[in-house]
Amino acid sequence: MNRNVDLEQEGIVVKKSCCYFCHQNCGVLAYVKDGKVIAIEGDPEFPTNTGGLCCRGNIALLHLDHPDRINYPLKRVGKKGEGKWEQIPWDQAISEIAAKLAAIRDEFGSEAVATAGGTQRTDDWARRRFMNLFGSPNGFHNSHLCWIPTFMIETAICGWSPFEIDLGASRCLVLWGQNPGVSSLPEMHHLTEFREKGLKIMVIDPRFTETAAKCDMWLPLRPGSDLALILAWLNVILYEGLYNADFVENCCVGFGELFAHVEQFTPEWAAPLTWLTADQIRESARMYAMNTPGNIQWGPCVDQLGRVSGAAIHARALLRAVTGNLDVPGSDLLTGPSREYITDEEMEGNEFLPEEQKAKQIGSDKFKLLTWPGYSKIAEATKKIWGKAPTAEWMCEAHPPSVFRAIISGDPYPVKALLVSATNPVNSFGESKVVLEALRKVEFMVTCEYWMTPTAALSDYVLPIAGALERPTITSSYGCTDFLLASQRAIQPMYERRNDYNFWKDLGVAMGQGEHWPWETVEDAYFAKIEPLGYGTENYDEFVEWYRFHFPERQYQKYLNQGFATPSGKVELYSSTLKDLGYPPMPEYVGPVENEIDHPELAKEYPLVLTTGYGFMPFHHSEHFNLRSVRYINHEPHFQINPKTAKEYGIKENDWVWIETQRGRIKQRADVTQAVSPKVIVTERGWWFPEREINEPVLGGCMESNTNVLTSTRDEDCDPISGTWANRGLLCKIYKVDGKEGK
Amino acid sequence: MARYAMVMDTRACIGCQSCTVACRTHNNLPVDMMYNPVTTVGPTGVFPDLHMVHIPLICMHCENTPCVDACPTGASQRRDDGIVFVEEKKCVSCKACVMACPYGARVPNHEKGTVQKCDFCMDRVDKGNVPRCVQTCHQKARVFGDLDDPNGEVSKLVNGNHVVRLLGELGTEPYVFYILGLEAQIR
Numbered sequence: 001m002n003r004n005v006d007l008e009q010e011g012i013v014v015k016k017s018c019c020y021f022c023h024q025n026c027g028v029l030a031y032v033k034d035g036k037v038i039a040i041e042g043d044p045e046f047p048t049n050t051g052g053l054c055c056r057g058n059i060a061l062l063h064l065d066h067p068d069r070i071n072y073p074l075k076r077v078g079k080k081g082e083g084k085w086e087q088i089p090w091d092q093a094i095s096e097i098a099a100k101l102a103a104i105r106d107e108f109g110s111e112a113v114a115t116a117g118g119t120q121r122t123d124d125w126a127r128r129r130f131m132n133l134f135g136s137p138n139g140f141h142n143s144h145l146c147w148i149p150t151f152m153i154e155t156a157i158c159g160w161s162p163f164e165i166d167l168g169a170s171r172c173l174v175l176w177g178q179n180p181g182v183s184s185l186p187e188m189h190h191l192t193e194f195r196e197k198g199l200k201i202m203v204i205d206p207r208f209t210e211t212a213a214k215c216d217m218w219l220p221l222r223p224g225s226d227l228a229l230i231l232a233w234l235n236v237i238l239y240e241g242l243y244n245a246d247f248v249e250n251c252c253v254g255f256g257e258l259f260a261h262v263e264q265f266t267p268e269w270a271a272p273l274t275w276l277t278a279d280q281i282r283e284s285a286r287m288y289a290m291n292t293p294g295n296i297q298w299g300p301c302v303d304q305l306g307r308v309s310g311a312a313i314h315a316r317a318l319l320r321a322v323t324g325n326l327d328v329p330g331s332d333l334l335t336g337p338s339r340e341y342i343t344d345e346e347m348e349g350n351e352f353l354p355e356e357q358k359a360k361q362i363g364s365d366k367f368k369l370l371t372w373p374g375y376s377k378i379a380e381a382t383k384k385i386w387g388k389a390p391t392a393e394w395m396c397e398a399h400p401p402s403v404f405r406a407i408i409s410g411d412p413y414p415v416k417a418l419l420v421s422a423t424n425p426v427n428s429f430g431e432s433k434v435v436l437e438a439l440r441k442v443e444f445m446v447t448c449e450y451w452m453t454p455t456a457a458l459s460d461y462v463l464p465i466a467g468a469l470e471r472p473t474i475t476s477s478y479g480c481t482d483f484l485l486a487s488q489r490a491i492q493p494m495y496e497r498r499n500d501y502n503f504w505k506d507l508g509v510a511m512g513q514g515e516h517w518p519w520e521t522v523e524d525a526y527f528a529k530i531e532p533l534g535y536g537t538e539n540y541d542e543f544v545e546w547y548r549f550h551f552p553e554r555q556y557q558k559y560l561n562q563g564f565a566t567p568s569g570k571v572e573l574y575s576s577t578l579k580d581l582g583y584p585p586m587p588e589y590v591g592p593v594e595n596e597i598d599h600p601e602l603a604k605e606y607p608l609v610l611t612t613g614y615g616f617m618p619f620h621h622s623e624h625f626n627l628r629s630v631r632y633i634n635h636e637p638h639f640q641i642n643p644k645t646a647k648e649y650g651i652k653e654n655d656w657v658w659i660e661t662q663r664g665r666i667k668q669r670a671d672v673t674q675a676v677s678p679k680v681i682v683t684e685r686g687w688w689f690p691e692r693e694i695n696e697p698v699l700g701g702c703m704e705s706n707t708n709v710l711t712s713t714r715d716e717d718c719d720p721i722s723g724t725w726a727n728r729g730l731l732c733k734i735y736k737v738d739g740k741e742g743k
Numbered sequence: 744m745a746r747y748a749m750v751m752d753t754r755a756c757i758g759c760q761s762c763t764v765a766c767r768t769h770n771n772l773p774v775d776m777m778y779n780p781v782t783t784v785g786p787t788g789v790f791p792d793l794h795m796v797h798i799p800l801i802c803m804h805c806e807n808t809p810c811v812d813a814c815p816t817g818a819s820q821r822r823d824d825g826i827v828f829v830e831e832k833k834c835v836s837c838k839a840c841v842m843a844c845p846y847g848a849r850v851p852n853h854e855k856g857t858v859q860k861c862d863f864c865m866d867r868v869d870k871g872n873v874p875r876c877v878q879t880c881h882q883k884a885r886v887f888g889d890l891d892d893p894n895g896e897v898s899k900l901v902n903g904n905h906v907v908r909l910l911g912e913l914g915t916e917p918y919v920f921y922i923l924g925l926e927a928q929i930r
Contacts, residue, residue, distance in 0.1 A: 002771050003866045042879060052881030055764035181757040185881035192755050192882060208786050210757045213795040220791045617759050629767065632774050633760055642790060674790045 005039050007031055016043065016544050018475075018487035020121050020468025021056040021063075022620045024048060024186050025475045027548075028057070028468075030490035037061060037469050037490050047549065048186040048485075055618045059629050063450075064469055064494070068626050068690065070449055071495030074462040081440070081458045083695030090496060090506075093461055098510035100444050101134070104416045110135030111360045112416045114403050117141040117393070118423030119621070120478060121468075123522065126504040127421060128348040128393040133513045137353060137361035137372065138415065140403055142428050143394040144370065149303045149722035151480065152369050152395055153313040155378050156577040158321060159385060159565030162332030163477050165295040166554075167191075169330030172200045172291035176316065177226070178299025179203075181210025183615045200291055202284060204229070205301075206611055207640065207682055208675040219284055222275040223611035223680060224592030224729015226302050227312040231589060232270035233285040234262045234315060237322055242289035244324030251559060252321055254574025254585070261586045273591070275677065289323050293330030296320060304613075306593040306712065306726025309719040310369075314578070315587040321571045327557055334559070335482045337388040340552060342529040344391045344479035349516065360413075362406055363399020366715060367723030368581045370397055377577055385565035391479035399723040400429055401713035404438035417444040421465075421500055424453040426702050427622040427688055430713040430725040431663055436703065448500055451626055454702035457694045465500055466493035472540060474526050483551045484530070488544045489523070501525065583721050592729030593717045594661075599731070602662075606731035608645070610661060612707040613685030613727055622686035637668040637687040637705040641734070642678040646670060649734060656737035659683060661710040661730055667737050668705050681732055683707040745824045745889040747863055747918065749877070750900045751799050754924035755884035758783050758797035762876035762885065769864065769875040776850050778802065778861040779876055796924065799885065801876075802827060802848040802861040803909065803917030813843035818858075825918050828862035831855070845910055846917075863887070890918070 017030040017040070027046020031039040040060050044051035063069075073093040078084030104112050113136045117124050124141075131139045141148075154161035167173065167190055180188040192214065195201055201215040204226070212218040221229055237243050238259055248255050267278035267285075274281070288294055296319060302312050325331040337343050358364075364371035369378075375396035379389035404425075406415045418439070429435050439445065439458045447459040456462045469490040476484040493499065501522040508517050519525035527540040533550055537543040563569035567576050572585075579585040596603035618630035625631060639659060641651065651657055653672045658665045659681060668683055676682050687705040694700045703709055710732065713725040758781050766778050778801065785795035804827050811819045811827065818833035819840050829840075834857040841849045841858055849860045864874035868887075872878070877885045888897035900906070906920040 003769055003864070004771060049881060051878055052761070052883075053765065053879045054759055054761045054881060058761060058765040058768050058879060061768075182759065185757075185759060185761075188757060189881045189883065208791070208793045208795065210759075210795075213786070213793075214754075214757070218791070618764070628774050630764060633763075674786045674788060674793055677790055 002039065007039060009033070012038070015488050015490040016548060017469050017490040018473050019053060019057040019060060020473065021060075021623070022183070023120055024184055025473055025485065025487065026053060026057055026186060027487065028053070028060070030469055032490055035491055037064060040469070052185065052189065054185050055630055055633065056620060056624060059627055060468060062627060062629055063467060066626065068451055070452060070456075070462055070464045071497060072464055073496065076460045080460070081696035081699070083457065085462070090498065093463060094506045094510050097446055097461060098507060101417060102511065104444065105135070108414050108416055110357060111138055112414050113419070114138040114140065114398065114415050114417065115419040115421065116400070116423050116425055117421055118428065121473070122422040123501045123504075124393040125344040125347040125391070126501045128350070129516070130504040130508045130513070132349045132353040133508060133516055134511065135353065135357050137357050138398040138403060139393065140398040140400040141394055142423055143397065144400060144722065144724040145304050145727065146300050147298060147303060148370060148394050149309055149719065149724050150298055150313050151390065152374065152378060152722065153310060154317045155382065155390065155565070156369065157314065157317040157566070157575055158326060158334065158571050159381065160334040160336050161480065162320075162326070162334055163481050164333045164335050165297055166293070166330050166333055167194050167199065167295070170194070170199055170293055170295050171330065172202070172288055172294035174202045174204065174288055174294070174296040175211060175215070176204045176296055176299050177301025178297055179205065179209040179211045179615065181214070182617050200287060202287060206676060206680055207614065217284060217287060219276060219280060220677060222273065222592075222729070223609050224305050224308060224595070225274040226305065227308050227315060227587070227589060228265070228270040228273040229276070229281065230312060230315040230319060231262060231265035231587065232267045232281045233288070233319060234258070234322070235265045236267060236282050236285035237289045237319070238262055240286070242286065243322040244292070247324030248322055251564070252571040252573050253568050254572060258318065258573045258586055265589065273597070288319070292323055292325060293328055294323070294325055295332050296325070301728055303724055304727035305719070305729055306717045306724065307719050308590055308592055308729070309724045310583070310721030311587040311590060314575070318573055318587070321573060326571070327559060329556055333554070336386040336558070337390070337479060338476065338482040338484070338552070339387055340482070341484065341533050341550070343388055344393065344476070345389050347525070347529065348392055350392050352516070361398050362412065362415075363402040363723055366402070367399050367718065367720065369721045370395060370723055371399070372396060374581055377580065381567055381577070382565040385562050394478055401431065401434070401718070401725055404429070404435050407438040407442045408434070416442065418442045420445065420447040420455060420459070422448070424455045424622050426454050426699075427686055427706050427708060430708055430711040430727065432703060432706050432708040433664055434713065448503055451690065452694050453622075454688055454694065454699040457696070457699060463503060464495065464497040465503070466497040470494065470497060471499045472523055472526060472544070474529070483549070485549050486526070486530070486540070486544045488541055578721065593712060593726040594731040595729065596731070602731055606661065606733045608681050608732050608734060609679050610659070610681050610683070610710060610730040610732035611728045612683045612710055612730070614682055616684055619686055622688060625688060626690040637684050638671040639668040639684065640671050640673050640676045640682040642674065642676055642680070643672050644678040646672045649736070651736060658735050658737055659710065659732055660734070661732045663712060664709040666703070666705050666707060666709050681734060683710070746891050747804070747825050747868065748888065748890040748897050748901070748920065749801070749863070749874070749918070750886040750897055750906070750920045750922060752884045752886065752900070752922045753796050753798060754922060755882040756781070756797040756799060757882055759881070761879050761881065762799060765875045765879035766861070773852070773854055776852060776859070778848070778850070778859075798921070800846070800848070801919060803846050803915065803919045804863060806916035806918065807914060809843040809845065809915065810840035810849060813839040815839060826863050826865050826868070827860070828865060829858060829860060831857050834858055845913055845915065
C-alpha cells in the first residue's frame with residue numbers, strides 16, 4: 001500500500017488473497033487493476049490476522065516483481081553450477097525432464113527418482129500423486145524437523161494429534177520450544193488477549209524470547225534436555241496425585257506400567273540434566289496439572305533433538321493424557337480429519353504405489369514410524385475411527401539424510417534424480433556438507449523456485465514458480481484438521497511463472513499419467529476437494545468470494561462415543577503401536593545427542609552447549625535474504641552469547657566468531673546478550689548471501705554462516721522412531737575469526 | 744475538531760517491526776529512512792532473571808512544537824486536529840527542525856532534498872482510516888483515535904491506565920502516549 005496509489009480510481013477489483021511468507025497464511029486484500037496488483041493490505045475480516053500483516057507480509061509487492069526473481073524456464077548450458085543458462089519454453093522443459101526421468105526409470109527403477117519438498121505453501125499432494133503414479137516411494141521433506149514426528153507419535157498414543165487449541169476456555173498454556181512472537185503473530189495476538197483475561201502462559205525455551213518476555217513462567221532448560229523435564233513432570237503429576245483419575249481409569253490403558261516406569265524420574269534426578277532446580281520442575285508441573293483444562297502447544301524444537309525426539313514427544317503426549325487434557329473444552333482438541341471435504345490424503349493417490357515399491361522407501365528399515373511400516377499401522381487405526389488417514393505426504397517419507405547419502409554412495413541403491421520444490425536443501429537440511437556433496441553429485445536435478453538459490457544453481461533445470469498473489473491457497477493444516485481457510489488468486493502468474501500444481505500435472509501427463517489428472521487448473525482441483533461441503537457455489541472463486549472459511553461445529557469428548565483411534569480404542573500410555581514397531585512402549589530416558597555427562601572427552605574439546613537455528617524476524621527459514629526492504633532489519637548473521645562467556649573468550653558485540661562442532665564450522669557475528677545461559681550458544685538459521693556470486697565455487701556463501709553445517713544426521717544421532725536429526729543440544733567450541741579471515 | 748492521538752501499549756508490542764516496514768512501504772521511503780523504528784530495551788537483568796520491552800518510536804505530534812517554531816519557511820506545520828506535517832514544496836532542507844526535535848523524529852531525504860516525518864498517515868486519516876502502522880499491527884499494540892471522543896479507545900486507554908509521555912519534562916505535550924508494562928517499570 002502506497003499513499004500515492006489512489007484506491008478510489010475506477011476499475012479496481014479487490015481480491016481475497018493471502019500472504020504466503022509463512023504458514024499462517026494471513027488474509028490479504030489485493031487491489032487489482034488491469035491485471036496488476038497495485039496495493040495490498042491485511043484483510044480485517046480474516047479470522048486469524050484480523051487485518052494485521054507482519055514485516056514480511058508488507059513487502060509482498062516487492063516480492064511479486066523483484067528484479068532477481070526467476071521468470072522463465074532455464075536450462076543449464078555450461079557445466080553444473082557454472083551459471084550458464086538458456087531460456088527455453090515450458091513445453092520443451094517438461095518434455096526433456098520427462099524423457100530424462102523415463103530413462104532413469106528404465107535403467108535404475110522408479111525409486112532412483114527422489115523429490116525434496118519444503119513448506120506447506122506448495123500443493124504437496126500433487127507432488128505425492130505424481131510420485132505415486134511414477135512409482136517412487138522416495139519423496140522427502142523438511143517435515144521431519146517440523147511437527148511430523150510429533151503428529152505421528154501423538155497419533156500412535158492418542159489416535160490423533162491436537163492441532164487446534166481451545167484457548168478461550170483454557171487456564172494454562174505451555175509453549176514448548178515455541179516463540180509465536182516471531183513465528184506466528186496471529187497466534188501471539190490471541191495469547192496476549194487471553195493472558196489479559198487470566199490465561200497462564202509458560203514458556204519452555206533455553207532462550208529468553210519475545211514470547212518469554214510476555215509469559216507468566218519461563219523455564220530456561222538446557223538445550224536438548226526436554227525429555228528429562230517431561231519425565232520429571234510425569235513423576236510429579238503421578239506421585240503428587242495431580243492426574244485425572246477418572247480419565248486415566250476410563251480412557252487409558254497402561255497406567256500401572258507408567259506409574260512404575262516414572263518412579264525413577266524425580267525432579268532431583270532431572271535437575272542437573274535440565275539445569276533447572278527441583279523446585280522449578282515441581283512448580284511448573286503443578287502449574288500445568290493444577291490449572292486444567294490446559295494446553296501444551298507444539299513448537300518445533302522437540303522435533304529437532306535427534307535421537308531424543310521420539311521419547312520426548314512420546315512422554316509429552318502422556319502429560320496430556322494423564323491430566324485428561326484431551327478433547328474437552330479448553331484443552332488440546334482431537335479434531336480428526338475432515339469428514340466433509342476431500343482431504344489431501346485422498347488426493348494423493350497412495351493406492352497407485354505398488355507394495356513392492358513401498359518396501360523400497362529409503363530409511364524405512366531403520367526409522368519405522370514416519371515411513372510405510374508405521375504409517376500403514378497408523379492409517380489402519382485412524383481409518384477405523386475417523387474413516388480417513390493422515391496425509392501421507394509429510395507423514396510417510398523417505399529419510400532425507402539417508403537419501404542424500406544414497407545419492408553419494410549408491411547404497412542401498414542408486415538415486416539418480418532429485419526434483420526440488422519449495423526448499424533449498426543445502427541451507428535447510430542437516431549436515432550441509434553431506435547435502436552439498438549429494439547435490440553436486442546427483443546426476444539430474446530440477447528445481448522449482450522463485451530465486452536462484454545455491455541449490456537452484458546446481459540444477460539442470462530451474463523452473464519459475466508462481467507466488468502468493470498469483471495462486472489460490474487452501475489451508476487445512478496439512479490436512480490434519482477439519483476446518484479450512486481459502487484464498488483466491490489475485491492475478492494470473494506474471495511472466496512465465498506457473499503454479500507448482502501445474503508443474504506436477506504437466507510432468508505427469510507427459511509421462512502418461514493423463515487419465516489421473518482430471519483437474520485443468522488448481523482451482524478446479526480445490527473445488528473438487530470442497531464441493532462435497534455443499535455450499536452450492538459453482539466454482540472455487542465463488543466459494544472464496546462468498547464464504548472463504550469452513551469451520552464445522554466443534555464437538556468435544558468424541559472419544560465417549562467413538563473411542564480413540566488406537567488399536568485398543570483407548571489412549572495407550574503403554575503403546576502397542578510403538579511396541580509392535582520394535583520401540584519401547586514407554587519413553588525411556590536418553591541423554592541429548594552430545595552432552596557433558598555421557599561424553600566427557602568430547603565436552604573437553606567442545607565445552608559449550610549449542611542449539612541451532614532459531615527463527616527470527618524478518619526472515620522465514622532461508623527466505624527473504626534477497627529483499628533489501630526487510631534485510632536491512634537484520635543484515636548479517638548473529639549468534640547469541642552470554643556477556644560472561646563473551647568476556648571469557650575476548651569477544652565483543654558484533655565480532656565475527658567461528659562456531660565449530662565435530663561436523664564443521666561457521667561464522668556469525670556475536671550478539672552479546674543475557675538472553676542465553678553462560679553455557680549456551682544459539683545460532684540463527686538459514687543464512688546465505690544472495691548478493692554474492694551464486695555459482696560455483698562461491699554458491700552464495702551457503703556454507704559460511706549456515707548453521708546446518710553444525711548439525712548431525714548420523715544414523716545413531718537420529719531419532720530411531722521418527723528419523724529426525726539433531727539440531728539441538730549439541731556441543732561446540734567458539735573462537736574469534738582472525739582478522740585476515742574476516743570480511 | 745478532533746485531537747488525534749496514538750497510544751503505544753508496550754505490554755503488547757513484541758518488536759516485530761511490521762509497523763516500520765508497513766510505514767516505509769506506505770510512504771515509499773528509501774531503505775535508509777524510517778519514520779518509526781522500534782527499539783528493544785533488554786533483555787535487562789542477569790540470566791535468568793530478565794526483562795525485555797519494545798518501545799515503538801514515532802513523531803510525537805506535540806502540542807508545543809519546537810520543530811514548527813524552528814522552521815524558517817513555514818514548511819513545518821501543525822493542523823488544528825494536532826497532526827504535525829511538512830509541506831514538501833516549502834521545505835528547503837535547512838534541517839533546523841531536525842535539530843529542534845528532541846525526539847529525533849525528523850529524517851532528511853537525501854534523494855528529494857527535503858526533511859520528512861510521520862504525519863499520522865493524514866492521507867488515510869482524512870478518509871476515515873487509521874494510520875498504516877496501526878492497521879498492520881498484529882498485536883494491536885498501537886491504538887489511534889480522537890482524544891476528545893470519550894467513548895473512543897484512545898481516551899479510555901489514556902484515562903484508564905498509567906500512561907507516560909516521552910521527555911515529558913520538556914513541556915512539548917506530545918499526543919503519543921505509552922502504557923508501560925511491568926517489564927518496563929521494573930527497570
